[in-house]
Amino acid sequence: MRFKDKCDAWGLPNDPIDFSAIVCNLPLYLEGLWVTVQLVVMALAIGLILAVPVALLASSRSIWIKALPKAFIYFFRGTPLLVQMFLIYYGFGQFEAIRESFLWPIFREAYWCALIAFTLNTAGYTAEMLRGAIEQTPFGEIEAAKACGMSGALIYRQIILPSAFRRALPAYGNEVIFMLHGSAVAGVITIIDLFGAARIVNSRYFVPFESYITAGLFYLIMTFALIWLFKRLEHRWHAYLRPRET
Amino acid sequence: MRKFIRVIAAAAVLMLGAGLSQAADWSKVRIGVEGAYPPFSWVEADGTLKGFDIDVANALCKEMGAECTLVQQDWDGIIPSLLAKKYDAIIASMSITPERKKKVAFSNKYYNTPAKFARMKGSGIEITKEGLAGKTVGVQRATTHDSFITAEFGDAVTIKRYGTQDEAYLDAVSGRIDLLLADSVAMDDGFLNTDNGKDWEFVGPDFIEEKYFGPGAGIAMRQEDTDLVEKFNAAIAAIRANGTYEAINKKYFEFDVYGD
Known part of the structure; x- marks a missing residue:
C-alpha cells in the first residue's frame, strides 16, 4: 500500500474550492476505503464471535463466573477506542518482553494493532447488548422449554439466544455504524485507511475542506448502505412483530 | 428589536475595524x-x-x-x-x-541543515536503491523528507508517515521501521543523542538538493x-x-x- 503522487504538476490553482487534488488522488482514497472495509468487517465478525461466550458468562448468576467477562466489558466500554489502540500500538511496543516474543510480528504492524483494538472494543459493546437481551428473555419462554423437556444447552441454543439476537438487532445496527465511524482512528497510527488517505491529501495539497469532505462522503455512503442492510434484516427477523397481512 | 439589531451591527463593524487596523501596523x-x-x-x-x-x-x-x-x-x-x-x-x-x-x-x-538517514546499529543497511529495497522508512508526513523519499525511493521502500517527528522516533525504538529520514540536526539532538536513540546511527550522504529541500x-x-x-x-x-x-x-x- 504505497502512496504514489498521481498529480505530477504541483501547480494547483488557488481557487477557494478545488477538487483537482482529490480527483488525482482518487485511487489513494479507494485504497483507503478498502482498508477501512477490511478492518471493520473483520473486527465486527471476530468481535461478534467473541461477544457470544462473553455475554453468556456475563449473564451468569455466579459472581465468580461473571466477574472476568464483566471486567472485560467495563474496560472496553469505559475507555475511548483511541486510548485502547494507542495502548496496544505504542504501549505494548515499550516492553522488551513483548518485542522479543513470538507475538511481536503481529504487534509490530499497525494494521494488526488496529484490528485487535477494534475487535476487542466491538466485542465489549456487543457482549453488553447481548447480555441485556439474554437477561430480558421472558421467564415464560424458558419455563415452556423446560416443560417440553429441553436440556439447558438446548434451551440456550433454541430459545434464549435466537430471541436475544432478535432483540439486540436494532442496537447492534447502531454498534456497526459506530464501529465504522470509530475506525477512522486507524489513520492516526500510520495506517492509510479512508481517513488516513484524507490526511495525506490534506497535508500535501493544503485542501482540508475538500480532502475531509470527500472522506466524509465515502463514510456517509457506507453508513446508508448499513442502515439499509439492517432495515432489511429487521424486516426479516422481526417479521413476527409486524401486523399480520391479510 | 430593531435597536438591538442596530447595536449588534455597530459592534460587528467596530470589531471588524479593530481587526483591520490591527492587521495594518503589525x-x-x-x-x-x-x-x-x-x-x-x-x-x-x-x-x-x-x-x-x-x-x-x-x-x-x-x-x-x-x-x-x-x-x-x-x-x-x-x-x-x-x-x-x-x-x-x-x-x-x-x-x-x-x-x-x-x-x-x-x-x-x-x-x-541537510537531511540524512539513520539506521539501527548493526543492521548494515546501505542507502542505495538495492540496499533500500523492501525496507520500511519512517518520515514525518508532508515534510520535504516525505516528498523526497516518495519521489526518489517510493517504488523500492514502504513509507510510514507520522504526524510528528517524535512519533517516528517512538516507532524506530520499538523496531517498527528500519530507517528514519529526517533533518540531520533535528535527528541528532532529538533522537540519536538521547537515551532512546542510543542504538541508532546516521548512514549515507547528506541530502540537500534544492529541488526537494529548497x-x-x-x-x-x-x-x-x-x-x-x-x-x-x-x-x-x-x-x-x-x-x-x-x-x-x-x-x-x-x-x-x-x-x-
Whole structure:
C-alpha cells in the first residue's frame, strides 16, 4: 500500500474550492476505503464471535463466573477506542518482553494493532447488548422449554439466544455504524485507511475542506448502505412483530 | 428589536475595524509553532514552549518591536490554519519549497541543515536503491523528507508517515521501521543523542538538493501580507548582524546552522 503522487504538476490553482487534488488522488482514497472495509468487517465478525461466550458468562448468576467477562466489558466500554489502540500500538511496543516474543510480528504492524483494538472494543459493546437481551428473555419462554423437556444447552441454543439476537438487532445496527465511524482512528497510527488517505491529501495539497469532505462522503455512503442492510434484516427477523397481512 | 439589531451591527463593524487596523501596523503578531520537533521546538513539562525556533521567534519579534503570541499547532494543519488567519506567521523549521510557495509567502531562510538517514546499529543497511529495497522508512508526513523519499525511493521502500517527528522516533525504538529520514540536526539532538536513540546511527550522504529541500527553513506568511514579509526579512538580517542569532545558535548547536 504505497502512496504514489498521481498529480505530477504541483501547480494547483488557488481557487477557494478545488477538487483537482482529490480527483488525482482518487485511487489513494479507494485504497483507503478498502482498508477501512477490511478492518471493520473483520473486527465486527471476530468481535461478534467473541461477544457470544462473553455475554453468556456475563449473564451468569455466579459472581465468580461473571466477574472476568464483566471486567472485560467495563474496560472496553469505559475507555475511548483511541486510548485502547494507542495502548496496544505504542504501549505494548515499550516492553522488551513483548518485542522479543513470538507475538511481536503481529504487534509490530499497525494494521494488526488496529484490528485487535477494534475487535476487542466491538466485542465489549456487543457482549453488553447481548447480555441485556439474554437477561430480558421472558421467564415464560424458558419455563415452556423446560416443560417440553429441553436440556439447558438446548434451551440456550433454541430459545434464549435466537430471541436475544432478535432483540439486540436494532442496537447492534447502531454498534456497526459506530464501529465504522470509530475506525477512522486507524489513520492516526500510520495506517492509510479512508481517513488516513484524507490526511495525506490534506497535508500535501493544503485542501482540508475538500480532502475531509470527500472522506466524509465515502463514510456517509457506507453508513446508508448499513442502515439499509439492517432495515432489511429487521424486516426479516422481526417479521413476527409486524401486523399480520391479510 | 430593531435597536438591538442596530447595536449588534455597530459592534460587528467596530470589531471588524479593530481587526483591520490591527492587521495594518503589525504591533501584534501571532506566530504558529509546532512544539514537537526538538531541538527546534518542544513543549516543557510545565507546558512552556522551548527551542531554537521559539528563541528565534522571540528575538525577531523583539527586533520588529512587535508583541508576539505563540500558537501551538499540529504540523498537518499548520498551513491551513495560517490561511484561516489563526495566526500571521509560521516559525516551525518549515523548508521553503515551490509547492508551499503556491499557498504561502516565505521570508528568507533562517537556517539550512541537510537531511540524512539513520539506521539501527548493526543492521548494515546501505542507502542505495538495492540496499533500500523492501525496507520500511519512517518520515514525518508532508515534510520535504516525505516528498523526497516518495519521489526518489517510493517504488523500492514502504513509507510510514507520522504526524510528528517524535512519533517516528517512538516507532524506530520499538523496531517498527528500519530507517528514519529526517533533518540531520533535528535527528541528532532529538533522537540519536538521547537515551532512546542510543542504538541508532546516521548512514549515507547528506541530502540537500534544492529541488526537494529548497534553500532552507523560512518563515511562512499569507501571500497578501507583503509588508510583514519585509519586516521579517529585515529582522532576520538584523539579528544575524547584531549577534543575537549567534547567541541563540550557540545555545543549541556547536556549528553554524545558518549554512552558506
